[in-house]
Structure formats: C-alpha cells, structure tokens
Amino acid sequence: MKIDAPRKYVIDNLKHFLNPSSIAVVGASRYPAKVGYKVIQGLKDWGYRGEIYPVNPRADKVHGLTAYKTITDIPGPVDLVFVAVPAHLVKMTLEHAVAKKAKIVVIATSAFKEIGRGDLQDRLTQYCRDNKLPLFGPNLVGMGSPYLNFNCGFIPYLPIKGPVAMISQSGANLLAALGNSTTMHFGMSFFVGLGNKADVDFSELIEYGNTDPHTKSLAIYIEGLDSPTAFVKACTSVVPNKPIVVIKVGGSEIGVKAAFAHTASENEGTSDAFYDQLFEQCGVIRATTFQEFLDISLALGLQPELKGDCVAMITNGGGSGLLSCDHFERLGQPMQELSSISPDLGLRIRTYMPMFGSPLNPVDISGTASPVHYKGALRQAMRDPNVDMVYCSICPTAVTDVPGVVDVAIEMYEAYKPLGKPFVMECQGGAECLEAIIRLRDHGIPAYATPEQAVNAIVALRKYSKIKEKFSKKK
Amino acid sequence: MKEEQSKPAPEYLLGSPEQQSWMKKYFFSPRGLGFLEPGIVGLDDAKMSAYNVAKSSYQIRPDVFNMNYLSKTVGLGKEEIIQRMQRMYEQRTIVFVMNPAVSVYGWGLYYWMVKLNENTPPEAKAELSEWFQNKDDICTGYECQGDFDFYNGNHMRVIDNLLYDVLEPWKNRPEVKYVHLCPIRRDLRESHVNQFDCPGDGYREVLWGPGQIEKLAQVQDKLDLTDLKIIQALNAKRPMEDFFDFKVLAEVSGLDEKAMLDGIKELVEVKRIIVPLFHLNFMKLDLTNRMFVIRLFQNIPCCRKAEISDELSAIKEFNTVKEFSDSFYDIILWAYNEITDIPALRAKLNSYSEIEEIKEADMTRMYRRWVCRLDDQNGYWEECVFTDDFLQDRTQPGGPECTIRKGAK
Numbered sequence: 001m002k003i004d005a006p007r008k009y010v011i012d013n014l015k016h017f018l019n020p021s022s023i024a025v026v027g028a029s030r031y032p033a034k035v036g037y038k039v040i041q042g043l044k045d046w047g048y049r050g051e052i053y054p055v056n057p058r059a060d061k062v063h064g065l066t067a068y069k070t071i072t073d074i075p076g077p078v079d080l081v082f083v084a085v086p087a088h089l090v091k092m093t094l095e096h097a098v099a100k101k102a103k104i105v106v107i108a109t110s111a112f113k114e115i116g117r118g119d120l121q122d123r124l125t126q127y128c129r130d131n132k133l134p135l136f137g138p139n140l141v142g143m144g145s146p147y148l149n150f151n152c153g154f155i156p157y158l159p160i161k162g163p164v165a166m167i168s169q170s171g172a173n174l175l176a177a178l179g180n181s182t183t184m185h186f187g188m189s190f191f192v193g194l195g196n197k198a199d200v201d202f203s204e205l206i207e208y209g210n211t212d213p214h215t216k217s218l219a220i221y222i223e224g225l226d227s228p229t230a231f232v233k234a235c236t237s238v239v240p241n242k243p244i245v246v247i248k249v250g251g252s253e254i255g256v257k258a259a260f261a262h263t264a265s266e267n268e269g270t271s272d273a274f275y276d277q278l279f280e281q282c283g284v285i286r287a288t289t290f291q292e293f294l295d296i297s298l299a300l301g302l303q304p305e306l307k308g309d310c311v312a313m314i315t316n317g318g319g320s321g322l323l324s325c326d327h328f329e330r331l332g333q334p335m336q337e338l339s340s341i342s343p344d345l346g347l348r349i350r351t352y353m354p355m356f357g358s359p360l361n362p363v364d365i366s367g368t369a370s371p372v373h374y375k376g377a378l379r380q381a382m383r384d385p386n387v388d389m390v391y392c393s394i395c396p397t398a399v400t401d402v403p404g405v406v407d408v409a410i411e412m413y414e415a416y417k418p419l420g421k422p423f424v425m426e427c428q429g430g431a432e433c434l435e436a437i438i439r440l441r442d443h444g445i446p447a448y449a450t451p452e453q454a455v456n457a458i459v460a461l462r463k464y465s466k467i468k469e470k471f472s473k474k475k
Numbered sequence: 476m477k478e479e480q481s482k483p484a485p486e487y488l489l490g491s492p493e494q495q496s497w498m499k500k501y502f503f504s505p506r507g508l509g510f511l512e513p514g515i516v517g518l519d520d521a522k523m524s525a526y527n528v529a530k531s532s533y534q535i536r537p538d539v540f541n542m543n544y545l546s547k548t549v550g551l552g553k554e555e556i557i558q559r560m561q562r563m564y565e566q567r568t569i570v571f572v573m574n575p576a577v578s579v580y581g582w583g584l585y586y587w588m589v590k591l592n593e594n595t596p597p598e599a600k601a602e603l604s605e606w607f608q609n610k611d612d613i614c615t616g617y618e619c620q621g622d623f624d625f626y627n628g629n630h631m632r633v634i635d636n637l638l639y640d641v642l643e644p645w646k647n648r649p650e651v652k653y654v655h656l657c658p659i660r661r662d663l664r665e666s667h668v669n670q671f672d673c674p675g676d677g678y679r680e681v682l683w684g685p686g687q688i689e690k691l692a693q694v695q696d697k698l699d700l701t702d703l704k705i706i707q708a709l710n711a712k713r714p715m716e717d718f719f720d721f722k723v724l725a726e727v728s729g730l731d732e733k734a735m736l737d738g739i740k741e742l743v744e745v746k747r748i749i750v751p752l753f754h755l756n757f758m759k760l761d762l763t764n765r766m767f768v769i770r771l772f773q774n775i776p777c778c779r780k781a782e783i784s785d786e787l788s789a790i791k792e793f794n795t796v797k798e799f800s801d802s803f804y805d806i807i808l809w810a811y812n813e814i815t816d817i818p819a820l821r822a823k824l825n826s827y828s829e830i831e832e833i834k835e836a837d838m839t840r841m842y843r844r845w846v847c848r849l850d851d852q853n854g855y856w857e858e859c860v861f862t863d864d865f866l867q868d869r870t871q872p873g874g875p876e877c878t879i880r881k882g883a884k
Contacts, residue, residue, distance in 0.1 A: 058858065070535055089528075089532060
C-alpha cells in the first residue's frame with residue numbers, strides 16, 4: 001500500500017528487524033520439509049542467540065523448545081513475529097501480534113494480492129498501520145545479516161560479511177545472490193526479501209541501510225514501485241552517503257503480468273522510460289542484467305567513487321585490454337591514451353615490460369609478465385597523481401604466477417589505499433582465476449571473470465561520483 | 476440383532492432392463508482412475524476455505540463450529556460446549572479431519588494386511604510398527620493383534636510406487652508370512668460417519684448402535700455422556716450453515732463469509748467429495764476395535780457382494796465399513812470391543828452362506844487418520860503430512876520422491 005514518505009515508527013522499529021531479542025515463529029512445524037521447521041532450524045544453526053518461541057497449537061514441543069498455542073500465550077516479550085501459517089490464519093495472527101505488542105511482523109505466507117486477494121491484503125495492512133506494527137511481506141522468503149549471525153526464513157545460506165545490503169522483492173533472486181555470496185564471496189551487510197511489500201516499503205529499508213554501519217552500498221531488486229514518491233525521497237537523501245543500485249524487472253509486455261502474479265507488482269501504465277527517468281531523478285544506478293546488478297553493487301560497496309575519467313589499465317593480455325576499451329566506449333566512457341593522462345607514465349611503466357609490450361592504454365605488460373612486472377607497473381600507475389584509478393587484468397599463460405600476481409595486487413592496493421583511488425581487477429581463465437577472484441574480494445578488491453563485468457563496475461564507480469557531486473550540492 | 480438369511484444374487488443379465496433398474500439403485504460414484512474427475516478442486520482451493528480455516532484454528536477457537544446448533548442440540552450453554560471441546564482436544568480424544576473421495580481425485584486407495592509368522596519376537600513387530608508409523612505415504616494404518624498384525628492404507632496413483640517404495644523395503648523379511656493387498660472399491664463408513672459410497676440417502680449420516688454411547692460413557696473415564704453427545708452432534712448430518720459458524724470463520728481469517736459457505740456447501744453437499752468430521756481417538760479411551768475381514772466365495776456375483784456390503788452397513792455397531800476389489804478379501808468391518816456384542820456380530824456374519832472366511836484382529840494402535848498423525852507419544856499429534864506420488868517413479872533409484880520424511884521434533 002502506498003506511502004508518501006518513509007515513516008518514522010517503521011524506521012524506529014527496524015532495529016528489531018535484524019536484531020530482535022526474541023522471535024515467535026507462528027506455524028513452527030515438527031516436520032523438516034516444512035517452512036515452519038526450517039525457520040527455527042536456520043535461526044539455531046546460524047547462531048541466533050535470542051529467545052525463540054515456536055507457536056503451534058497442535059504441538060507441545062518443536063525443535064525441543066516449548067511450543068505455545070498462540071503468541072499471546074508466550075510468557076516473555078516478543079520483538080519479531082515470523083508468520084509461516086496459511087493465509088487464512090494471518091488475520092488472527094496479526095491480532096495476536098498486536099495484543100502482544102510485537103515490534104515487527106514478517107509474513108512468509110503467500111496467497112494474498114498475487115492471487116487476487118488484494119482486498120484482504122490491504123485490510124490486514126491497514127490493521128497493522130492502525131496499530132503501528134510494521135509488516136514485512138507477505139509472500140517473502142526471509143531476511144538476515146552475517147554480522148548478526150541472523151538468518152530468519154527458509155534460506156539455505158548466510159552470506160559472507162561484506163558491504164552490500166540486498167533488498168529484493170524476489171525470493172528466488174535473493175537466494176541466487178546469497179548463493180553467489182557463498183561461492184563467489186559477494187559480501188553482504190544484510191539481506192531482506194520483501195515479497196508483496198504490502199506495508200514496509202523499499203524507502204524505509206533504504207533509510208535503514210543508510211544508518212547501518214556495515215552497509216556501504218544498497219542493491220535493490222524491484223518488480224514494482226507502489227510508492228515512487230517515498231522512493232525518490234529516500235534515495236535522494238541517501239545517495240550522497242551511499243550508492244544505490246537497482247534492477248527493475250517486469251517491464252516487458254508479458255513481464256507486466258508475470259510480475260503481478262509473482263509479487264502482486266503493478267506495472268500497468270508505466271514503462272521502462274518512466275523508471276529510467278525516476279531513477280535518474282533520485283540518483284540511483286540502474287543495472288540491466290542480474291550479473292551486472294551484482295557486479296556493480298559489489299564494486300560500489302568495496303571501493304570509493306571514481307572521481308575522474310583517467311583509468312589506467314594494466315594487463316598481461318592484449319585481448320582482455322581490447323574487450324575492455326571497446327566496452328568502455330560502448331558505455332560512453334572511453335579510455336584515454338596513457339600519454340594524455342600522464343605524459344611520462346608510459347615511459348616509467350616500460351621498465352616493467354619486455355620490448356614487445358605496449359605502453360599505450362591498456363598497458364600490455366605481455367604474456368610473460370611476472371609478479372615483479374605487475375608490481376612495478378601497478379606501483380607506477382597508482383602513484384601517478386594524474387591517474388584516477390587503476391584497473392588490472394590477469395590472463396594466465398603457462399608462465400603466469402597467478403597467486404604471485406594476486407599477492408602483489410593486494411600488497412599494492414593496501415599500500416595505496418590512502419590515496420582514495422578505486423582499484424578493480426579482472427582475472428579470466430580457469431580454476432586459478434576463480435581462486436584469485438575470491439582472494440581478491442576477500443581483501444576488498446572487486447574482481448571479475450570477464451573484462452565487461454569489470455568495465456561495468458568501473459563505469460558505475462564513475463557514475464556514482466557524479467551522482468554524489470550532484471546530490472551533495474542539492475543537499 | 477436379528478439374524479438374516481442369505482439371499483440369492485439379484486437376477487439380471489448385463490444389458491437387461493433389470494440391470495438398468497439395479498444401476499439406479501447401485502450407482503457407483505465416478506472413479507478418477509489415475510486422473511482428476513471434472514469438478515475436482517485442490518485441497519487448498521478457495522472452496523475449501525471453511526474447512527481449512529476451521530482445521531487450522533479449532534484448537535484455539537472451537538467456536539468456528541456452529542455453537543447455536545450445538546447448544547440447541549445438546550442442550551448446553553455455548554461456553555460450556557467450548558470448554559468441553561477444548562478439554563477433549565487437550566486430552567487428544569478428538570481431532571477434526573476430513574475424508575476426500577480419493578477415487579475422484581485419481582488416487583487408488585490401497586489397504587494391505589500383514590501377517591507375521593508365529594513366534595515373531597515382539598521387538599521385530601515393534602520395529603515394523605515404527606517404520607509404518609513414520610512412513611508418510613501410509614496415510615492411515617493400524618497395528619493389530621489376532622489373525623493379522625497390521626492393516627495399513629495408502630492413497631497412491633501408481634501401484635508400482637506402492638509395491639517398490641512402501642512394501643518392498645520390508646515384505647521379504649523372514650518374519651513376514653504374507654501381505655494381502657485390499658484395494659478399496661467402496662468406502663461406506665468411517666469413524667461412524669457414512670461416506671460417499673453408502674447405500675440410499677445415508678451419505679453423512681452418523682451411526683452408533685443402540686446403547687453404545689451410554690456404554691462408552693461408562694467404560695472409560697475421559698469422556699462423559701455429555702461429551703459424547705457433543706461429539707455426536709458435531710458429526711451430525713446437517714447443512715453446512717449449521718456445521719460451521721461462518722461469522723467466526725470470517726473473523727478468524729478475514730475471508731468472505733458467503734464465499735466460504737458457498738464453496739464448502741458445493742463440495743460437501745452437492746459434489747459430495749469432502750466429508751468433514753471429528754474422529755474419536757479411541758486409543759486415548761483405551762478402546763480397541765475388532766476388525767472383521769471377510770472373504771466371500773469366489774462364485775458370488777459382484778452384484779451380490781455389493782448387496783452384502785450394504786446390508787452389513789445397516790448394522791449401526793460397525794463404525795467402519797469398506798468393500799475391496801481385486802483382492803483375496805472383500806469386505807472389512809470394525810466395531811469397538813468394549814461397547815459391542817462382538818459374538819452377536821460374528822454370528823450375524825456367519826449367517827451369510829456367501830461368506831467363506833472371516834479373519835479377526837483387534838486394532839491396538841492407530842498411526843494416522845488420513846494423513847493426520849495421531850502419535851502423541853512421539854510428539855507428532857495432528858501433524859498433517861500430505862503425500863502424492865504424482866509424476867513420481869519410485870521404481871528408479873535416485874528418481875524424484877516425496878521430500879516429506881521423518882525428522883526431528
């Protein structure tokens with residue numbers, strides 16, 4: 001349901017959302033394949049330390065914990081109510097949650113507006129609003145934070161710690177991102193599935209993300225915006241501090257219907273151009289593909305903004321350099337020749353490449369480059385005051401010491417971090433590259449498997465710099 | 476109980492006018508034969524809402540049932556009825572369930588009897604019993620003592636899945652003497668309530684033998700006569716308007732009263748594919764059920780078999796009556812030992828010259844009441860576990876299978 005601006009009581013209560021001192025799981029089940037079982041299992045397995053109260057009128061115990069017939073039978077206070085009962089029991093559950101003075105209610109249950117029960121969903125939402133009980137969902141998968149050892153929902157992974165807050169209407173895509181986090185070390189600060197987002201809106205979570213110390217960038221998957229005004233207000237106030245990346249789906253002819261059936265998102269009468277304009281207006285960066293969405297939000301979370309257009313690329317593979325410079329140009333941010341960035345830099349870097357290398361930009365230090373060559377070239381580029389950022393690529397040959405180059409890259413990054421220049425890496429090849437990417441990410445360096453991914457990330461860093469400048473002035 | 480003489484089979488030949496006349500009397504419900512019949516709705520369909528809301532909330536809101544009707548019928552105040560219902564639920568003596576007409580949903584309803592060899596160690600029987608208790612596909616099952624040791628049932632679409640996944644794991648164990656499949660042809664009565672295949676207009680009638688209720692009140696100490704009258708009234712055949720309180724259902728769920736009424740009325744009264752009822756958990760009352768499993772002579776015509784089932788279903792003491800097909804055995808009947816004149820029932824059955832053999836056993840443990848677990852002792856009271864082998868091939872190792880399995884409590 002529509003809101004005009006982020007609501008204070010919601011934002012105030014959001015502190016209980018990821019860090020509740022007690023949780024009532026309504027619909028707690030004794031059967032491992034049921035959602036109500038997985039929720040408690042997830043809380044326990046991932047180290048939640050607060051009180052867990054299973055609610056199930058048929059059971060005496062669930063997961064070895066005393067089960068209560070209703071929320072109101074629970075002896076202690078309840079911060080968060082997680083609802084995993086059929087839709088027809090949600091109304092009664094909300095009444096009990098209000099009676100118990102719960103701080104937040106999270107509804108995993110489906111079968112509301114997305115199947116034509118919009119009226120019921122609206123009535124329940126209004127009831128929660130009347131009682132100042134923020135409602136998440138319905139039709140969501142859950143939420144959590146690796147910093148709080150909190151995984152609440154039917155979510156098989158807890159992501160690794162990192163800078164990106166992931167706010168997603170789609171449970172499946174959120175789970176994909178969480179899975180990616182564990183395999184590709186895409187670090188997150190917190191994550192939340194919003195589902196139908198009947199009550200708590202993107203805008204309120206954006207405001208929350210702004211206050212969260214672990215969050216450095218926000219990644220938002222949108223199927224429909226019910227409250228564009230509130231969204232614009234929240235983004236406008238947050239983007240001077242933290243970058244926001246969005247992916248907006250459901251814009252295709254059939255996607256409009258699919259988005260409604262999925263999360264009751266209404267896109268009738270809107271267009272991609274409408275959203276482009278809206279996102280431009282509030283300073284958020286729009287990704288087109290899910291991979292791009294992940295790639296650029298990671299870079300924005302890990303690295304400072306790119307304050308100029310002078311990007312120096314160091315690579316041992318001319319091919320990756322060519323793919324990169326073409327993609328830069330496609331995205332409207334063409335690379336500049338090294339000589340135009342810094343007249344002497346090419347000469348200085350030449351020391352670290354064979355005679356058949358190329359000191360243009362991309363700087364090709366050749367397929368025989370060793371960690372020593374990389375170190376010298378990287379150091380020269382990073383220290384040059386005319387270089388706004390360094391982009392480094394590894395294309396392993398039989399003589400490339402990939403772990404050695406990674407060591408050098410990490411060393412140089414750490415050494416010159418105080419200069420505030422972004423650093424992005426690309427490593428294309430086999431298993432050693434996957435390991436390299438993971439290690440680099442673990443050290444705060446956004447690293448990717450293809451040049452296009454890296455270039456997308458760099459262009460987003462530049463865009464954010466311009467956004468920040470524009471919105472800081474407005475502020 | 477008056478003994479009846481056996482009758483000759485009805486005189487008709489296929490295609491004769493007499494057969495047409497027979498068909499009018501013995502119209503069998505449509506059978507799904509592995510696929511849904513037209514008009515079937517899913518068990519979570521909006522038309523099922525009244526049942527589903529009541530099933531999910533009666534534990535804390537007994538007033539989802541029509542207290543006006545119950546109060547008038549039993550002659551008690553509503554509050555007292557509510558309190559008694561809550562106590563009965565807490566005692567685990569009653570549980571609200573429903574019977575779907577499984578055949579029109581495309582399932583076969585396969586029961587099977589198991590006999591163990593003489594001198595089978597009790598621990599071997601106990602081990603099997605636990606396996607049956609926890610095998611989710613066994614939607615209804617019983618441990619017995621007497622001529623056979625177990626009587627279990629599955630709703631399944633694929634007979635191979637039953638054979639490979641449910642029976643194969645244990646049927647060749649040395650202690651197993653035999654397993655007899657007993658596919659259900661007609662479901663006439665369960666839990667005292669007449670079902671879809673009962674004769675005449677008896678659908679949903681509740682039957683107890685004369686004096687049984689009064690006797691039941693005396694032989695155990697958990698339920699008094701008033702409680703039992705409430706249970707009788709809860710199951711009594713009546714329009715859905717009098718069955719549920721739709722205002723309370725709407726209050727609990729937020730769903731539309733009229734839509735809920737229309738939906739459940741259509742399913743229970745018009746299509747006759749769902750029978751909601753309260754099951755009396757006889758285990759908690761220390762009752763045992765005597766099961767009579769009847770084999771007819773093989774030269775008895777099919778039409779006479781149906782007639783015999785119907786005649787026996789007229790005996791109100793039988794709380795369950797089912798007819799099998801394609802089986803060694805033909806009819807099963809149950810009656811509580813403690814409140815029934817069992818020798819009289821046996822004599823009645825023996826008066827049928829068509830009956831070749833009667834096996835008897837006492838049911839001492841009931842695992843589930845149609846997907847609803849009854850094993851309070853294991854902490855699974857009323858955990859409802861619905862299984863469906865649709866699209867599954869359990870003959871293939873590693874193939875898709877039901878994911879719901881026994882787990883931690």
